[in-house]
Amino acid sequence: MLRMNRRSVWLVMFVAAVLLAPTAGTLAQGGPDFAAAIDTEDVMVHVRALSVAIGARPLGSQAEARAADYVAATLRDWGYTVEVQTFETRPAGGGERVLSRNVIATRPGSDRLVIAGAHLDSVEAGTGAGDNASGVAALLGAAKALRDVELAHTLVFVAFGAEERGDPSGAQVYVDQLGARAADVIAMLNIDSVGVGDTLYVYAGAPVSWPNGQDAAPEIGNGPVWVRDLALDLAAGLGLPFQTSPAETWGGYTGDWSDHYPFVEAGIPVAYFEAWRWDGAPNPWWGQETADGDVMHTAGDVYEAVKPAQVEQVAELVAATLAAIAGGAAGPP
Numbered sequence: 001m002l003r004m005n006r007r008s009v010w011l012v013m014f015v016a017a018v019l020l021a022p023t024a025g026t027l028a029q030g031g032p033d034f035a036a037a038i039d040t041e042d043v044m045v046h047v048r049a050l051s052v053a054i055g056a057r058p059l060g061s062q063a064e065a066r067a068a069d070y071v072a073a074t075l076r077d078w079g080y081t082v083e084v085q086t087f088e089t090r091p092a093g094g095g096e097r098v099l100s101r102n103v104i105a106t107r108p109g110s111d112r113l114v115i116a117g118a119h120l121d122s123v124e125a126g127t128g129a130g131d132n133a134s135g136v137a138a139l140l141g142a143a144k145a146l147r148d149v150e151l152a153h154t155l156v157f158v159a160f161g162a163e164e165r166g167d168p169s170g171a172q173v174y175v176d177q178l179g180a181r182a183a184d185v186i187a188m189l190n191i192d193s194v195g196v197g198d199t200l201y202v203y204a205g206a207p208v209s210w211p212n213g214q215d216a217a218p219e220i221g222n223g224p225v226w227v228r229d230l231a232l233d234l235a236a237g238l239g240l241p242f243q244t245s246p247a248e249t250w251g252g253y254t255g256d257w258s259d260h261y262p263f264v265e266a267g268i269p270v271a272y273f274e275a276w277r278w279d280g281a282p283n284p285w286w287g288q289e290t291a292d293g294d295v296m297h298t299a300g301d302v303y304e305a306v307k308p309a310q311v312e313q314v315a316e317l318v319a320a321t322l323a324a325i326a327g328g329a330a331g332p333p
């Protein structure tokens, strides 16, 4: 048995405290401690506002417009310059033309852009709590934590309209209007459905095609992986439990089904944050949200289904990743 006098005990505790301090996530890339700066209520207040106070937010609806107003007002309160981009769209496969909106909040820096985005619309079933009030909440949590952080490059937060079957989607409209400025975008972080699924993931994006239909293996092109790998490294440093997609299917990439994809097609490096489950799914290329199947797009996608700690952890990792890139500490290899 090891015996120590009182003075030795204090010395051991002091040395342990010094050794353990960096693993608490402080200054992972010389930046602020986002794990300490963001707490559960910083994100869940927005999940409640969008999914309980407003409810389902189908493209072109009054509720989708109210959600855009809420996000715009929140970001303005924190000192961001906010522009609301209104566009015409229609449900894919037919339907009347409607108006939808992207909310674009900017903190000016250099000519180079770092973008984070999440869609604020939902399908009609349920109240769009997981898909995607949770993602908008994580986006806003990161925006709040970064509002006063010194950064080199221009930081942009976008809440997209019309992700759910919009033709065009808000993300497509946003990338189209970027035009030649797409070449100035260092990276885009997409946050979609992070509150309900079993496990937290971050993926890279690549061009994807489905020559044998969507139940068979797709062809996956090459895409830059440094944003994903940066996020995974930061997660490890912060003690946050993130993984990437299975080697036997997507191999660290993801599909073509969310707001990141127009950015991929424009040649912009992306990372995609999601809560999902890849083990034991009937279709290994789709996976499933939980062991009992998908909650998204069902009546079960309500506030009570969202796990606050997951939304908080995504906000922390998104903030840390944005700070590393926009601060100039990390970038393409």
Ligand SMILES: [Zn+2]
Residues within 6 Å of the ligand: 119, 131, 132, 163, 192, 193, 258
């Ligand atoms: Zn979604």
